[in-house]
Amino acid sequence: MRPEDAAAIRNLPLFRDAQEETFGDLVRAGFLQRFPPGVVLINERDPADFLHVVVEGLVEMFATSEGRETTISIVRPVGTFILAAVLNDQVYLQSARTLEKSQVLMIPAEMVRAALGTDPAFARAVVTELARGYRRAIKEVKNQKLRSGAGRLANWLLREDVIQGASGVVNLGFEKRVLSSLLGMTPENLSRAFSTLRARGVAVQGAQVRLTDREGLVRFARPDLLIDSDE
């Protein structure tokens, strides 16, 4: 692992306050692996063997049931996934696949659970991280139950614009097919939702989306801190 990657992981909220020894143990026990795009890293229903940290690339968390599939979230560097399953020693609820060439650190679940007992600061960080994930999931339930497809897209665009520097140009980091699944609609419907937003100053050109009327889009989207904010 490159030193700057180790530093980035160390700086994650989950590891920032951990003791040096705890962090060292976890990273030493972990495997850093490289994967090409499109590789399934974990399968729902499998027992949770590793905590995963996306060091580089892009990972899609998705779930299936009865032949249908939906994207739950996108994990960018440096982010972790499936902490909950690891902690309670359960099966994964979600599958994960790489969307790009990616580098993933895999830490044995047993090590994570052990560290919980020996490092109170780490335990506290785990609590914070879990609570954050829980609240994110509740927000997503609200997003799905209280908004239409176009509303979800509009709010996603506004949020993504801020994340990318509020330049008014959003770069979709992945295929529209994936975005549609993340937003809970079909690809066809996403196209139509984009058309609907054209009147609100949303101009799509390939993977680039220009927001030319932020005010108007906000009026339409009606962002809600209790759904769209990070905290």
Added chain:
Amino acid sequence: MRPEDAAAIRNLPLFRDAQEETFGDLVRAGFLQRFPPGVVLINERDPADFLHVVVEGLVEMFATSEGRETTISIVRPVGTFILAAVLNDQVYLQSARTLEKSQVLMIPAEMVRAALGTDPAFARAVVTELARGYRRAIKEVKNQKLRSGAGRLANWLLREDVIQGASGVVNLGFEKRVLSSLLGMTPENLSRAFSTLRARGVAVQGAQVRLTDREGLVRFARPDLLIDSDE
């Protein structure tokens, strides 16, 4: 508080492994209050001041945005709510109101956070409980995104039947209006979903639902362990 109530709370996964002292501190610092039906106990957007334990009665967790409202979950005795907001010292994402005459133990958030640091067993239980809540929320996202209204109703009925003793008779514990909101549809649509399920042996009579063709209902509902199971 009646001794049997204290015992029931002590037996909650969240408190079962806590030290006697921790548990005593928390309960002594708490207020046990009685509320009539329809009282709003907490409001989304308010800072999280208390961890709530439903000792008796029934509490609806719900959320609003832009004039729309949806039920997120129903908390029965003995269950807790809004642990995540309490732990991270944040505002509530959900509101809570009593559906029946209820008795609620309110434990100051500060006490809970303090106990986290002094009682490792309690901290471990908090981690488990948070992970459980997180996974429940992810399952609800899957339920909403992967299933139709009638599918959600069918699976809810099957699950509720098991909870109530698998007698084939489900007693709705609250108004259909609330159930419809919990399942993510309008009351009118819930009525129609019940009609749809009549062909699958679902007979509604007021608050009682008789399942006369469990096999057929299962074939229609296609329950999924990764959505419908408790763990």
Added chain:
DNA sequence: CGACTTATTGATGGTAGTCAATAATGGTGG
């Protein structure tokens, strides 16, 4: 370049939301 995947657009059907009217239910006060 050519084959394959992804994106868009149109046509159509189904699922769900809204509005309105009526029936059933439940709580309250007499």
Added chain:
DNA sequence: CCACCATTATTGACTACCATCAATAAGTCG
């Protein structure tokens, strides 16, 4: 206990949103 009233539940008609199917266009990658 009953009558009354307010709320809830159901049903119908209509509309809006979304999924599916199909065809074409646009990218992408070997």
